[in-house]
Amino acid sequence: MSLLSVRNVHKHFGGLHALRGVSLDLEEGETVAIIGPNGAGKTTLFNLISCEDSPDEGEIWLDGRRIDGLPPHLAAARGLARTFQNGRVFGNLTVLENVLLGAHTRLRGLTDPGTRPAGAVFSALREIVLGIVQPRRFRELEAELTAEALEILSIFGDRLIPRFHQPAYSLSYANRRRTELARALALRPRVLLLDEPTAGMNPTETDEMTEVILKLQRQGQSMLLIEHKLEMVMAVAHRVVALDAGEVLVSGPPEQVRSDPRLIEAYVGKTADTAPAGAAAAGGTRFGASAALTAEV
Amino acid sequence: MLDQWINGLVIGNLYMLTAIGITQIYGVAGVVNFAHGSIYMFGAYIGWMAITWWGWPLLPAITLVLAGSALLGLLLERVAVRPFARQGSTILLLTTIAAGLILDNAAQVIWGPQTQALRNPLPHWHFRLGNSTVTLLDLFILACGVGTALLLHLFLYRSRAGWAVRATAQDREAALQMGIDAGRVSRLSFALAGAFAGLSGLLVGLYFSNIYPMMGASATLKGTTAALLGGLGNVPGAILGAYVLGIVEAFSVEWLGASYRNLVAVVLLIAVLLLKPRGLLAPRRALNPEPTAGTFIPHGRPLRFPRWAAPAAAAAAFALPLALANPYPLQVLAIGWAFALMAVSLNLISGTTGQISLGHAGFVTLGAYASAIFTSRLDLPFAASLVISPVIAAAIGVLLCYPALRLRGQYLAIATLGLGEAISLIALNWDAVTLGPLGISNIRPPDFFGYELVSPAAQYLLALAILLAGVWIVHRLGRSHLGRALRAVREDEVAARAFGVGLSRYKSIAFGVSAFLAALAGVLLAHSYSYIAPDTFTFALSIQVLTMMILGGRDNIAGAVLGAVLLIALPESIRFLGEYRFILYGLLLIVMLRFRPYGLLNART
Numbered sequence: 001m002s003l004l005s006v007r008n009v010h011k012h013f014g015g016l017h018a019l020r021g022v023s024l025d026l027e028e029g030e031t032v033a034i035i036g037p038n039g040a041g042k043t044t045l046f047n048l049i050s051c052e053d054s055p056d057e058g059e060i061w062l063d064g065r066r067i068d069g070l071p072p073h074l075a076a077a078r079g080l081a082r083t084f085q086n087g088r089v090f091g092n093l094t095v096l097e098n099v100l101l102g103a104h105t106r107l108r109g110l111t112d113p114g115t116r117p118a119g120a121v122f123s124a125l126r127e128i129v130l131g132i133v134q135p136r137r138f139r140e141l142e143a144e145l146t147a148e149a150l151e152i153l154s155i156f157g158d159r160l161i162p163r164f165h166q167p168a169y170s171l172s173y174a175n176r177r178r179t180e181l182a183r184a185l186a187l188r189p190r191v192l193l194l195d196e197p198t199a200g201m202n203p204t205e206t207d208e209m210t211e212v213i214l215k216l217q218r219q220g221q222s223m224l225l226i227e228h229k230l231e232m233v234m235a236v237a238h239r240v241v242a243l244d245a246g247e248v249l250v251s252g253p254p255e256q257v258r259s260d261p262r263l264i265e266a267y268v269g270k271t272a273d274t275a276p277a278g279a280a281a282a283g284g285t286r287f288g289a290s291a292a293l294t295a296e297v
Numbered sequence: 298m299l300d301q302w303i304n305g306l307v308i309g310n311l312y313m314l315t316a317i318g319i320t321q322i323y324g325v326a327g328v329v330n331f332a333h334g335s336i337y338m339f340g341a342y343i344g345w346m347a348i349t350w351w352g353w354p355l356l357p358a359i360t361l362v363l364a365g366s367a368l369l370g371l372l373l374e375r376v377a378v379r380p381f382a383r384q385g386s387t388i389l390l391l392t393t394i395a396a397g398l399i400l401d402n403a404a405q406v407i408w409g410p411q412t413q414a415l416r417n418p419l420p421h422w423h424f425r426l427g428n429s430t431v432t433l434l435d436l437f438i439l440a441c442g443v444g445t446a447l448l449l450h451l452f453l454y455r456s457r458a459g460w461a462v463r464a465t466a467q468d469r470e471a472a473l474q475m476g477i478d479a480g481r482v483s484r485l486s487f488a489l490a491g492a493f494a495g496l497s498g499l500l501v502g503l504y505f506s507n508i509y510p511m512m513g514a515s516a517t518l519k520g521t522t523a524a525l526l527g528g529l530g531n532v533p534g535a536i537l538g539a540y541v542l543g544i545v546e547a548f549s550v551e552w553l554g555a556s557y558r559n560l561v562a563v564v565l566l567i568a569v570l571l572l573k574p575r576g577l578l579a580p581r582r583a584l585n586p587e588p589t590a591g592t593f594i595p596h597g598r599p600l601r602f603p604r605w606a607a608p609a610a611a612a613a614a615f616a617l618p619l620a621l622a623n624p625y626p627l628q629v630l631a632i633g634w635a636f637a638l639m640a641v642s643l644n645l646i647s648g649t650t651g652q653i654s655l656g657h658a659g660f661v662t663l664g665a666y667a668s669a670i671f672t673s674r675l676d677l678p679f680a681a682s683l684v685i686s687p688v689i690a691a692a693i694g695v696l697l698c699y700p701a702l703r704l705r706g707q708y709l710a711i712a713t714l715g716l717g718e719a720i721s722l723i724a725l726n727w728d729a730v731t732l733g734p735l736g737i738s739n740i741r742p743p744d745f746f747g748y749e750l751v752s753p754a755a756q757y758l759l760a761l762a763i764l765l766a767g768v769w770i771v772h773r774l775g776r777s778h779l780g781r782a783l784r785a786v787r788e789d790e791v792a793a794r795a796f797g798v799g800l801s802r803y804k805s806i807a808f809g810v811s812a813f814l815a816a817l818a819g820v821l822l823a824h825s826y827s828y829i830a831p832d833t834f835t836f837a838l839s840i841q842v843l844t845m846m847i848l849g850g851r852d853n854i855a856g857a858v859l860g861a862v863l864l865i866a867l868p869e870s871i872r873f874l875g876e877y878r879f880i881l882y883g884l885l886l887i888v889m890l891r892f893r894p895y896g897l898l899n900a901r902t
Contacts, residue, residue, distance in 0.1 A: 050795060052791070052795065071794070071799065072794045072795050073794050073795075073796075073797045073798060073799040073800075074797075074799075076794075076795060076796050076797035077797050081795075081796070082795055084791075084792065088789050088791065088792040089789075089792075090784065090785050090788035090789055090792065090793075091788055091789075092784065092787075092788055093781070093784055093785065093788060097781055097784075100778075100781060101781050101782065101785050101793070101796055101798070102796055104778070104781075104782060104785075104796050104797045104798055105796070105797035107778055120802065124802055124805060124806055124809075127779065127806065128774070128779070128806055128809070128810060130777075131773065131774045131777035131778065131779040131780075132770055132773045132774055132777075133773075134773065134777055138777075142778065167598075183796065187796065187797070
């Protein structure tokens with residue numbers, strides 16, 4: 001069985017049928033990129049997988065356990081970590097605190113939510129008492145996590161390390177996105193969900209982010225990625241799933257998906273002459289007109 | 298039967314006049330206007346002056362009321378809303394509360410705190426309808442209500458200005474870009490809403506034949522309930538909500554008794570917040586759109602003090618009784634320490650976790666009553682009660698708040714206000730346990746193993762020791778992983794939740810610890826006042842504590858203590874300030890939020 005398995009999910013928003021029976025699988029250690037024009041349902045799919053929202057139909061499985069319909073904080077405890085499309089760091093927390101918060105679910109014996117109400121009350125009371133008393137075991141755990149957080153920050157070279165005591169709102173946009181990724185990594189996720197990790201970044205920053213993602217890949221991190229920049233998708237993805245109008249249009253190895261005529265049609269429309277399609281097929285780095293538009297930020 | 302329907306319709310009409318204003322203002326300014334009841338009260342007083350002092354007939358008096366309260370609405374917009382429009386809706390909530398506080402207490406200074414009789418100048422005609430009587434005033438109120446609703450409808454849907462108002466309410470940014478003068482729309486809405494509120498105040502005064510400076514509080518509560526029933530921002534909904542509230546109230550007063558009138562409204566308020574927070578007419582809700590990057594509100598960082606500063610301050614405070622011959626400052630400061638404990642505890646909810654609580658007085662009441670009952674009626678020793686009462690109060694507090702904790706921002710604030718009111722109304726109505734409106738008197742002074750702490754110095758030291766224990770708890774929590782999790786909830790609930798911070802759990806933790814500490818302050822005060830009643834700790838106290846916290850600086854423990862000491866000690870030491878104390882609080886809140894929103898002990902970053 002796959003690490004993550006999305007089976008035939010549907011989602012409606014009022015009259016809009018945002019997802020119509022999407023299925024996809026992610027194997028251990030694999031990087032899968034989800035592409036598609038704006039409004040294809042990519043972020044909706046991400047919200048369902050991260051349990052931010054629940055599907056109207058269909059199932060989502062992680063590690064052999066069904067997760068759809070779980071509250072998001074329990075999905076996180078199962079090993080799902082995500083970044084957000086526009087970046088959602090905790091502005092008044094420092095960079096280090098942001099990353100440490102990412103490790104929240106790993107504070108074993110502290111933050112485990114009890115199951116039944118009585119258990120939940122008991123575990124919350126224990127968490128308060130431990131928070132006040134701060135026994136040695138607890139301080140050691142914090143120290144370990146802090147060391148690890150700094151290690152995670154160091155994968156971005158000297159972008160974040162010199163700023164780890166600054167509040168996140170004082171960071172540049174690209175640094176906020178990096179902080180967000182670092183926070184997600186601190187969860188030690190089984191599956192890392194990256195929603196446009198390079199949106200709004202310039203070419204240098206994009207290349208740096210690509211390197212980071214490749215490095216995570218080498219470390220065996222399983223990733224699901226939404227991305228518009230095709231160069232990056234080509235560089236990192238093992239497989240590509242193209243969504244259009246809430247359905248899987250094409251999926252397969254990047255090279256194969258890139259040249260699929262159905263995809264080009266989805267981006268530039270049916271009546272397009274061969275010029276943009278030709279450009280893409282001729283080994284250009286972009287799909288066509290609209291992909292190029294979103295790529296040239 | 299018929300009686301209740303007529304009653305309900307008349308009262309419903311009165312509520313409608315406030316509710317449509319509240320809902321309209323929410324539409325254009327995004328805030329539940331907590332000063333609405335104060336404009337309503339001013340309207341009543343303007344009409345009272347015109348009728349009683351100057352002997353004006355009703356219609357000119359109403360014209361004057363409409364004009365006067367419209368002006369007041371404009372003034373409110375200019376002073377308490379416009380300068381804060383960019384600071385977000387929770388800040389606006391605080392500034393309108395502050396404005397209300399100022400207006401209510403100004404009325405007390407101008408016209409005196411006593412109830413004034415308001416004679417109805419209409420002829421006392423009445424006729425019978427079945428078994429019930431309908432007076433000319435009833436018909437007049439119905440006509441005013443229906444007429445206003447019709448005029449408002451014509452304005453909103455048939456005039457260009459009304460079109461602009463509706464557009465602004467739907468999407469302010471888009472309206473601005475289309476060339477709509479949003480400032481004008483806002484002023485127009487506040488003027489209209491003010492005029493309706495004033496009219497409503499006068500009519501209520503005529504209906505019950507009396508007016509008093511604090512009459513606005515219940516109007517705000519009822520108007521907000523009606524507006525929430527209809528869905529905030531929805532004018533036809535508010536009209537429906539007002540009639541529903543009026544009729545439900547009329548029937549429950551008949552069945553349960555008049556003292557339940559307000560409790561029924563509060564229960565309805567809480568029920569709608571929990572079950573249908575978007576109102577009875579609302580469609581199913583969709584996901585909130587993702588915020589765009591860069592919408593952070595910087596909080597300010599705590600000023601740095603040397604390490605020895607806190608222990609030195611504590612030692613100085615402990616040594617103070619040795620240096621003072623006069624017991625009076627010690628008495629004042631003992632009260633100050635209790636308030637500091639409240640401010641510190643509120644700081645955990647509002648400063649650290651970012652949730653506005655307007656019901657903090659409820660927790661204090663719970664603690665005070667629990668201890669009064671345990672020690673006076675069950676003869677438990679004070680030392681035992683000091684531990685048990687706050688635990689019980691915290692348990693009840695969290696249990697009550699828990700269902701409301703999934704609400705956000707203003708909705709949670711209003712729910713906490715409702716819960717705080719509910720707690721004091723239960724104390725009022727549960728005679729068997731709380732002795733009802735009489736309150737509990739002869740509460741013993743604090744004692745430990747037979748030693749009574751009667752001297753001011755002893756009570757001062759006890760309050761100080763308990764405050765320091767509370768400060769230590771909140772300080773430790775704030776520096777632990779819990780502090781990080783609570784701050785994450787404050788910064789971004791969606792992101793916090795996505796990283797395993799369950800919102801209900803962590804908000805409950807914040808509310809639980811906070812309720813425990815607030816209740817501890819309640820125990821102290823109950824035994825130091827020796828008497829408590831359902832109205833000892835009111836909404837005004839919740840606001841007072843909120844002001845202390847904001848004065849000192851959000852998420853800043855030392856700041857909360859400093860704010861409390863300043864606000865308790867200043868009015869005591871400067872005599873003439875006593876009478877103007879609440880006006881001072883209101884002004885201070887507005888001035889601080891305008892010019893130093895991060896508080897005295899936080900620095901801008």
